[in-house]
Amino acid sequence: MATDLVIENIIGCNGAPTTIAVTGGKISAIGADARNAGPTEIVDGAGRLLLPGLVDGHIHLDKTLIGLPFIPHIPGDTVAKRIAAERELRRTVSLPVTARGAALIAQIAAMGTVAVRSHVDIDTEAKLSGLEAVLSLKQSHGHLIDIQTVAFPQSGIIRDPGTAELLDAAIEAGADLVGGLDPAGIDNDISGHLDVIFAIAGKHGVGIDLHLHDGGALGAFELRQIAERTIALGLEGKVAVSHAFCLGELSDSDFARTAALLAKANIAIMTNGPGPVPMPPVKRLQAEGVRIFAGSDNIRDAWSPFGNGDLIERAGIICDRQDFRADADLALAFSLVTAASGAVLGRGAPLTIGAAADFLLVRAGSLAEAVAGRDRDRIVYKAGRKIAEAGQLV
Numbered sequence: 013m014a015t016d017l018v019i020e021n022i023i024g025c026n027g028a029p030t031t032i033a034v035t036g037g038k039i040s041a042i043g044a045d046a047r048n049a050g051p052t053e054i055v056d057g058a059g060r061l062l063l064p065g066l067v068d069g070h071i072h073l074d075k076t077l078i079g080l081p082f083i084p085h086i087p088g089d090t091v092a093k094r095i096a097a098e099r100e101l102r103r104t105v106s107l108p109v110t111a112r113g114a115a116l117i118a119q120i121a122a123m124g125t126v127a128v129r130s131h132v133d134i135d136t137e138a139k140l141s142g143l144e145a146v147l148s149l150k151q152s153h154g155h156l157i158d159i160q161t162v163a164f165p166q167s168g169i170i171r172d173p174g175t176a177e178l179l180d181a182a183i184e185a186g187a188d189l190v191g192g193l194d195p196a197g198i199d200n201d202i203s204g205h206l207d208v209i210f211a212i213a214g215k216h217g218v219g220i221d222l223h224l225h226d227g228g229a230l231g232a233f234e235l236r237q238i239a240e241r242t243i244a245l246g247l248e249g250k251v252a253v254s255h256a257f258c259l260g261e262l263s264d265s266d267f268a269r270t271a272a273l274l275a276k277a278n279i280a281i282m283t284n285g286p287g288p289v290p291m292p293p294v295k296r297l298q299a300e301g302v303r304i305f306a307g308s309d310n311i312r313d314a315w316s317p318f319g320n321g322d323l324i325e326r327a328g329i330i331c332d333r334q335d336f337r338a339d340a341d342l343a344l345a346f347s348l349v350t351a352a353s354g355a356v357l358g359r360g361a362p363l364t365i366g367a368a369a370d371f372l373l374v375r376a377g378s379l380a381e382a383v384a385g386r387d388r389d390r391i392v393y394k395a396g397r398k399i400a401e402a403g404q405l406v
């Protein structure tokens with residue numbers, strides 16, 4: 013097959029000059045000698061830095077209020093109060109999920125996000141409507157972004173009877189994973205909550221990604237319960253826990269036994285580096301063999317007026333929270349929104365031969381400078397096609 017595109021005069025993350033070739037939407041060659049015979053298009057990269065496409069491991073495409081005039085935040089200091097406030101707000105929002113989600117996709121694709129895992133609210137009021145909207149976005153916006161969906165019981169399962177059946181129906185309707193939420197803190201029934209989601213995962217052969225805000229010893233106990241069930245059902249490598257704030261506030265002995273079980277179950281931990289709550293310690297978890305990845309979480313929605321979906325900025329926020337300053341540490345934070353999140357989403361190693369030609373060209377002399385500078389002047393390629401330049405879709 014003839015090469016479709018060759019980009020010359022770029023530098024790799026190691027600082028060395030390189031070239032990248034694309035054939036049929038995939039990377040067909042990369043390195044100093046990637047220029048083959050007969051490319052239809054040769055592009056001068058103008059000395060830009062080649063970065064892998066950004067992968068958002070945790071987003072909520074159905075919740076965002078982007079596309080609407082700014083809506084003031086409704087206060088609520090507990091997860092339960094926030095759930096109630098969101099359900100109230102949702103009844104008043106006229107712009108459909110497809111329009112708001114499309115606006116957010118346009119924004120993040122222009123900044124270099126090429127794939128997301130979107131949790132989608134499933135409850136007895138919204139039922140599957142949010143999922144159906146996000147699945148339609150997956151079809152209509154596949155040229156910009158790959159979308160994976162999690163059926164997320166935002167209002168709980170046990171406390172919102174009928175939700176278990178809706179989660180099962182959501183998987184039947186095309187959701188990729190089943191979600192969960194604070195089995196103790198929201199449902200006050202750890203076994204009951206986990207029974208439901210692990211049964212659905214086992215029945216359909218899908219993975220799990222559970223929101224866990226419960227802190228301290230309670231949260232750690234829940235993590236170990238999740239790990240033990242994961243091992244018992246042979247779901248190693250298919251389960252993620254988002255937030256897991258508790259990992260940032262455990263004694264050394266509790267951390268060690270919890271991390272050991274997470275590593276044995278091959279559970280991945282998602283963090284968005286939020287303040288002012290405890291944060292899972294990135295290096296300590298990796299040292300124990302626990303996979304960790306990152307995502308945006310809430311972007312301009314009922315949970316937070318903040319967030320813009322910029323994953324290079326997110327890597328910088330994680331650096332701030334973890335006191336990362338050395339080049340290698342900035343590269344580690346960047347890996348959480350690229351290779352690590354991509355692996356959790358089932359994508360192969362980025363910037364390798366045969367991988368999707370999803371990449372960025374940025375103005376920076378090194379990866380560390382790209383993370384520190386957060387320059388928005390990015391050229392974005394999705395499946396070998398240029399989709400954005402200077403922060404705008406083309």
Ligand SMILES: [Zn+2]
Pocket residue numbers: 070071072131223254309310
């Ligand atoms: Zn979330």
